[in-house]
Amino acid sequence: MADIELRNVSKRYTNRVAAVEDVNLHIRDGEFMIFLGPSGCGKSTTLRMIAGLENISGGELFIGGKRMNDVAPRDRNIAVVFQSYALYPHMTVAENLAFGLKMHKRPQNEIEERVKRVSAMLGIGQFLERKPAALSGGQRQRVALGRALVRDPAAFLLDEPLSNLDAQLRADMRLELVKLHRQLGSTIIHVTHDQVEAMTMGERICIMKDGRVVQVGAPLDVYRNPANTFVAGFLASPPMNLIEARLVGEGDTLWVEAGALRLRVPAAYREAYRVYVDKPVIFGIRAEDIHAHQAQPDWQVLDANVVALETLGAEVVLVMGISGIARADIAARLGRDYRAQIGSRQQLYVDLAEMQLFDPQTTNAVPRPQA
Known part of the structure; x- marks a missing residue:
């Protein structure tokens, strides 16, 4: 069993600055968990406390039901597995793979069998006699993973292992790690600041900010129901459009108003949002919920001025401004054939079934029923 539980875990340094504060998290046996957040949010420090490389200032850590605070x-x-690979440059690939097993005084025949099995699994068998300097970045990362795999541990802790790779290699290694997890069934904690890694690899995401856990959940649940504006703006590229607005009531109908923007709140959300009538709110809508054509009759019209057009091959990201809204450019993710002149006025259509409202004081999402 390699379930990992953190109970009120904190890390404070001598200057009393809290790097991690009061983290409560249960990682299930065999789960692929992602720690996601910006630089300095405490995700790597949390990982290092689980590994025992940082002392825990407060709280308790359990692995497989056993308290680990004072275990070496x-x-x-x-x-x-570290971002820097941490391979011994004077050793061959085979020697790097075998090093940990030799330190644990495993029999030579067992060491050779494990090195052979893991090198075949990772496709590095032909590099066993090379030294790290003769390998590419992707090959070095595979050796670093192999050195972890060969020990057959209860859990793997990956500290931004893909960040040094180019875009294509990162994509390849993401797939390899997912396949490896399915094959091994081991517990994996993967630290990253890359939203694509988080969305495509993890069974659950733990989003951190300023040393605290902000939200934990399945990738699509967190994406569709962010806990606050930080999660809404951090998870995805382009991030969720967040617009300072006001909720206006006219009889049974509610409207979101901001400058020239005026959108009708779906009937399913009226009761949940009615408490904010005549109050400021933060209106949120994802870029993919703004469309070039009205495919559904309840999609609402959005008039906007084109600020920029980012042609990405598979899609076009349209950046636009709305009259009367000075501090927000709005992004729409459109089809690859969409074209518009910079500065022109365009009519788009918004699917308000996917809207979010956030409290401007707390920045927390206003709970809503499913549409």
């Missing part, structure tokens, strides 16, 4: 890193049966 080598006795936790956990493997760590």
Whole structure:
């Protein structure tokens, strides 16, 4: 069993600055968990506390039901893969893979069998006699993963292992890691600041900010129901459009108003949002919920001025402004054939079934029923 539980775990340094504050998280046995957040949010520090590379200032850590606060890193049966690969440059690939097993005084025949099996699994068998300097970045990363795999640990902790790779290699390694997890069934914690990695790899995402856990959930649940404006603006590229607005009531109908923007709130959300009538709100809508054509009769018209057009091959991201809204450019993710002149006025259509409202004081999402 390699379920990992953090109970009120904190990390404070000598200057009393809290790098991690009061983290409560249960990572299930065999789960692929992503720690996601901007630089300095505490995700790597949390990972290092689980590994035993940082002391825990407060709270308790359990691995497989056993309290681990005072257990040495080598006795936790956990493997760590670092961003820098951390390979021994004077050793061959085979020697790097075997090093940990030799330190644990495993029999030579067992070491050779494990190195052969893991190198075949990762496709690095032909590099066993090379040294790290003779390998590409992707090959070095595979060796770093292999050195962790060969120990057959209870859990793998990956600290931004793909960040040094180019875009194509990152995509390839994402797929390899997912396949590896399915094959091994081991617990994996993967630290990243890359939203694509988080959405495509993890079974659950733990989003952190300023040393605290902000939201934990399945990738699509977090994406569609962000807990606050930070999650809404951080998870996805382009991020959710967030517009300072006001909620206006006219009889049974509610409207979101901001400058020239005036959109009718779906009937399903009226009761949930009615408490904010005549109050400021933050209106949120994803870029993919703004469309070039009205495919559904309840999609509402949005008139906007074209600010920029980002042609990405598979899609076009339209950046636009709305009269009377000075501090927000709005992004729409449109089909690859969409074209418009910069500065022109365009009519688009918004699917308000996917709208979000946030409280401007707390920045928390206003709970809503499913449409």
